[in-house]
Amino acid sequence: MDRDQFEQFLLAHGGDPDRWPHGRRDAALALVATDDEARRMAAAIGHVDRSVQAAAAVGPAGDLAARILAIATGDERAIFDVTPAGIAGVLAGSLGLAGIGYAVTAAVAGLIVPAALLDTVATVVASGVAGGF
Amino acid sequence: MPREDTDDELLRAAAGGSERAFGLLVSRHLDRVRRVAQGYVANAADADDIAQDVFLAVWRNAARWEAGEARFSTWLFRVTANRCIDHMRRRRLKSWVGLDKVEAVMANDDDPERTLSGRGELALAAAAVKALPDRQRMALLLSVVAGLANPEIAQTMQISTGAVEQLLVRARRTLRDQATGRERAE
Numbered sequence A: 001m002d003r004d005q006f007e008q009f010l011l012a013h014g015g016d017p018d019r020w021p022h023g024r025r026d027a028a029l030a031l032v033a034t035d036d037e038a039r040r041m042a043a044a045i046g047h048v049d050r051s052v053q054a055a056a057a058v059g060p061a062g063d064l065a066a067r068i069l070a071i072a073t074g075d076e077r078a079i080f081d082v083t084p085a086g087i088a089g090v091l092a093g094s095l096g097l098a099g100i101g102y103a104v105t106a107a108v109a110g111l112i113v114p115a116a117l118l119d120t121v122a123t124v125v126a127s128g129v130a131g132g133f
Numbered sequence B: 001m002p003r004e005d006t007d008d009e010l011l012r013a014a015a016g017g018s019e020r021a022f023g024l025l026v027s028r029h030l031d032r033v034r035r036v037a038q039g040y041v042a043n044a045a046d047a048d049d050i051a052q053d054v055f056l057a058v059w060r061n062a063a064r065w066e067a068g069e070a071r072f073s074t075w076l077f078r079v080t081a082n083r084c085i086d087h088m089r090r091r092r093l094k095s096w097v098g099l100d101k102v103e104a105v106m107a108n109d110d111d112p113e114r115t116l117s118g119r120g121e122l123a124l125a126a127a128a129v130k131a132l133p134d135r136q137r138m139a140l141l142l143s144v145v146a147g148l149a150n151p152e153i154a155q156t157m158q159i160s161t162g163a164v165e166q167l168l169v170r171a172r173r174t175l176r177d178q179a180t181g182r183e184r185a186e
Helices: A003-013 A022-034 A036-055 A064-073 A083-110 A115-127 B009-014 B020-041 B044-064 B071-098 B101-105 B110-114 B121-130 B132-142 B152-155 B161-185
Strands: none
Touching: A003 A022, A003 A036, A003 B044, A003 B161, A022 A036, A022 A064, A036 B161, A064 B020, A064 B044, A064 B110, A083 B009, A115 B132, A115 B152, B009 B020, B009 B071, B009 B110, B020 B044, B020 B132, B044 B071, B071 B121, B121 B132, B121 B161, B132 B161, B152 B161
């Protein structure tokens, strides 16, 4: 494995040797063991991965797990699905284009509208262009 | 020492109505789902909403999942990715019609820790990740934060492994080059 190949390998698999695919790990480790520039390249990608971890850091979950369990298993709200997406699903049929019109009107008029309705309207429209990756 | 239930076993039990099994799945995976969502939407309250939505979807659809077709984590993060995409679409639409400003006034939920570190490395990292194109950002978060291997990311995003590697190469190269540029500027 030369440096160019190693760079592509690092960019595709990250800087943690424990996560490198077995088929090419030995060649990559051999290069790292003998080449200062390869070690510098690996360190730079390791830094990138740590910065991504930092960007995704979250605080304590608080009672989130308990709330999820309560909604899922007992709370009557689960029947009607009170998540924004769920509310949108229930209301989408009745709001339709009228909901979009209301949202635009509210924006123009600067009215304060319930956050759930904003989500609902946005979801109705967004679902029209929804698709996966 | 008793053997720990696998995710597959817990999901089967949850599909049968076991609250204990579902609770174990939540406690086992909640943190990673929250972190992937946080990395994608860059808002703590929204990330928690997405995580809640993901696990409620798991609970409701547990019976539809079939072991052997995909690992539980692949399915879990596919749901997570789709919820994140839906969220960003709603946010962009609100921004387009100007409703995001109304909502921001109503719910000023910036994470104090992030606000305080606004001049620091964390804010730079978060901004750089947030600025990546959607597919690159999701592939990178599934790799680095969710800890999925590239073929698992391919299954999750329903694209080829080669396409995943292209996304990861571009994403990491962008972040590395930005970091190098910052170092040279200092």
